[in-house]
Amino acid sequence: MMTRYGAPETAHVPVFRDTISRLLAPALDRDGAIAVDATLGAGGHTEAFLESHPGLRVFGVDRDPDALELAGERLARFGDRFTPIHAVYDEIVDALAEHDVDAIDGLLFDLGVSSMQLDVAERGFAYSKDAPLDMRMDQTTGATAEDVVNDYGERDLARILRVYGEERFASRIAKAIVTRRARQRITSSADLAELVRDAVPAAARRRGGNPAKRSFQALRIEVNAELDVLRRALPSALDILAPGGRVAVLSYHSLEDRIVKRELTDRATSSAPPGLPMDIPGTAPTMRLLTKGAQAPSEAEIAANPRAASAKLRAAEAIGEHDDNQGRDS
Numbered sequence: 001m002m003t004r005y006g007a008p009e010t011a012h013v014p015v016f017r018d019t020i021s022r023l024l025a026p027a028l029d030r031d032g033a034i035a036v037d038a039t040l041g042a043g044g045h046t047e048a049f050l051e052s053h054p055g056l057r058v059f060g061v062d063r064d065p066d067a068l069e070l071a072g073e074r075l076a077r078f079g080d081r082f083t084p085i086h087a088v089y090d091e092i093v094d095a096l097a098e099h100d101v102d103a104i105d106g107l108l109f110d111l112g113v114s115s116m117q118l119d120v121a122e123r124g125f126a127y128s129k130d131a132p133l134d135m136r137m138d139q140t141t142g143a144t145a146e147d148v149v150n151d152y153g154e155r156d157l158a159r160i161l162r163v164y165g166e167e168r169f170a171s172r173i174a175k176a177i178v179t180r181r182a183r184q185r186i187t188s189s190a191d192l193a194e195l196v197r198d199a200v201p202a203a204a205r206r207r208g209g210n211p212a213k214r215s216f217q218a219l220r221i222e223v224n225a226e227l228d229v230l231r232r233a234l235p236s237a238l239d240i241l242a243p244g245g246r247v248a249v250l251s252y253h254s255l256e257d258r259i260v261k262r263e264l265t266d267r268a269t270s271s272a273p274p275g276l277p278m279d280i281p282g283t284a285p286t287m288r289l290l291t292k293g294a295q296a297p298s299e300a301e302i303a304a305n306p307r308a309a310s311a312k313l314r315a316a317e318a319i320g321e322h323d324d325n326q327g328r329d330s
Contacts, residue, residue, distance in 0.1 A: 013044060013304065013305060014041070014042075014044035014045050014048075014110065015110065015250055015297065015301070015305060015307070015308040015311050016248075016250060016295075016297065016301070016308070016311065016313050017044060017045060017048050018048075019295070019313065020045060020048075020108065020248045020250075020313070020315075021045075021048045021049065021052060023246060023248055023290055023291075023315045024049070024106045024108070024246045024248055024315075025052065025053075026244075026246065027105045027106045027244060027245050027246040027317070028049055028052070028053045028056050028105060028106045028246075029053055029055075030055070030105055030244075031055050032055060032057075033053065033055060033056050033057070033105040033106065034056075034057050034058075034059070034101060034103075034104045034105055034106075035049055035056060035057070035058045035059070035104060035105060035106030035107065035108070036058070036059045036060075036061065036092060036096070036104050036106070036107050036108070036237065037049075037058055037059070037060045037061065037108050037110075038061050038089040038092060038107065038108060038109045038110075038233065038237065039061070039062065039089060039108070039109055039110045039111065040060035040061055040062040040067060040068065040071050040084070041062065041067050041071065041110065042067065042070055042071055042074065043060060043070070043071030043074045043075050045108055045110065046058045046060050046071070046075060046082065047074060047075060049106070050075065050078045050081055050082060056081065056106075057080075057081050057082075057083070058081065058082050058083070059083045059085055059095075059096060059099070059101070060075070060082060060083070060084050060085065061085045061087050061089050061091075061092055061095065062084075062085075062086070062087075063086070063087065063088045063089075063137050063138040063224075064137050064138055064139075065086060065138070065139075065140065068084045068086055071084060072084050083099065088138075088229055088233075089109070089229065089233045089237075090229045090230075090232040090233035090236070092233060092236065092237050093236050093237065093239075093240060096240070102240060103240050103241075103242045103245075104237075104240055104241060104242065104245060105241075105242055105244070105245045105246075106245060106246055106247075107237055107238070107241055107245070107246070107247040107248070108247070108248050108249075108250075109230075109233075109234070109237075109247075109248075109249045109250065109260075110250045111226070111230065111249070111250060111251045111252060111256050112226075112251070112252040112253070112256070129189065129190075130188055130189055130190035131188070131189045131190075132144075132146065132187060132188065132189070133145040133146035133149060133186065133187060133188065133189055133192060133219075134146070135216075135219060135220045135223045135224070136223055136224065137224050142223070142224075143223065144223065145219045145220070145223050146185075146186070146187055148160075148219055148222055148223060149177055149181070149186050149192060149219065150181050150185050150186055154174045154175060154177075154178045155174075157170075157173075157174035157177055157178070158170045158171045158173075158174035158175075160218050160219070160221075160222050161173055161174060161214070161215055161218045163218075163255075164217065164218035164219075164221040164222060164227070164255065165214035165215055165216075165217050165218030165219075165221075166214060166253075166254070166255075167214040167215060167218065168204070169199065169200050169201070169204065172199045172200070173195075173196050173199045173200070173215060175199075176195055176196075176198065176199035177192075177195065180195055189216075192212070192215075192216075193210070193212040193216070196211055196212040196215045197210075197211050197212060217253065221255075226256075227255055227256070227259065230256060230259050230260075231259055234249070234259065234260065234263050235263060238263070238267065238287070238318070241318040242318065243318050243319060243320045244317065244318065244319075245317070245318045246290065246315065246316070246317045246318070247264075247315060247316055247317075247318075248313065248314070248315040249264075249313070249314050249315070250311055250312070250313055251294075251311070251312050251314075252310045252311055252312070253310065257294055257312045257314070260314050261294070261314065264287060264289060264314055264316045265289075267285065267286050267287040267316070268285050268286075268287045268288060268289045268316060269285055270283055270284055270285055271283040272284075285319065286318065286319060287316045287317065287318055287319060288316060288317045288319050289314075289315075289316050290315040290316055290317055291313060291314050291315045291316075293314075294312035294313065294314055295312070295313040295314070296311070296312060296313075297309065297311050297313075
């Protein structure tokens with residue numbers, strides 16, 4: 001059986017697969033260990049985990065039914081060691097509770113849009129392909145990018161483009177959208193990409209790649225409420241990470257990475273007043289950072305997978321209140 005994404009064997013190699021597998025391995029090697037792949041996609045990371053750790057069980061979460069179907073085919077050989085869950089990843093805790101799971105050993109977030117979604121033209125994510133303006137990761141629910149482009153006010157459009165897309169010309173683009181839609185509803189990704197290009201000054205078009213890239217990113221984030229979901233999902237999932245459990249997070253732009261950095265750094269820092277000789281009970285760090293800042297992909301990985309170029313990896317380990325091993329891994 002094939003989904004519209006294609007056969008499982010054609011799935012791309014996931015970003016940072018080997019590095020993430022190495023970072024999470026000490027937690028996944030436990031007898032009866034449980035991991036959550038919060039953004040399952042095609043299941044490449046989960047496949048690597050299950051192959052390397054025979055005693056591991058993985059719950060794979062994705063809001064995209066097509067991704068779940070593809071991953072289910074790819075991972076069928078692991079039987080009941082893999083459990084797919086159709087949900088947005090801020091629903092992880094409740095979803096796991098339905099399976100009588102209240103603590104986990106491994107956790108992965110691979111944020112942003114998946115390569116599969118970008119590659120399927122009719123999903124409307126890619127500015128280089130003409131398609132209906134959809135951009136929903138779960139096409140069974142919610143407003144589309146077409147709704148946002150045609151129904152939001154000019155000020156709201158400018159704010160979304162400026163904040164989520166970090167677009168310098170957000171006001172110009174928003175004004176152009178409102179002017180165009182007054183004549184005719186904007187329904188095509190190609191039409192929107194051309195409109196954005198025309199709204200950007202000629203000098204700016206000659207550098208930085210396709211001028212529609214930032215606007216399409218902003219609309220995708222708005223349509224899927226990606227940053228709000230991440231702000232809710234990360235702390236709740238980290239709260240059920242067992243001592244010694246490990247988390248890895250892959251982000252692809254600064255807004256995501258900022259949220260991840262703040263959450264992990266706060267948990268790896270004592271909340272006691274400075275200057276005390278020891279931590280007050282309840283104020284000691286609850287996590288130990290495993291990466292020094294955000295780790296970037298190697299040149300070899302970028303060459304093998306160009307979409308890895310903007311990836312940033314952060315990882316951490318949950319520690320007990322009295323764990324003295326709070327240094328960094330090399």
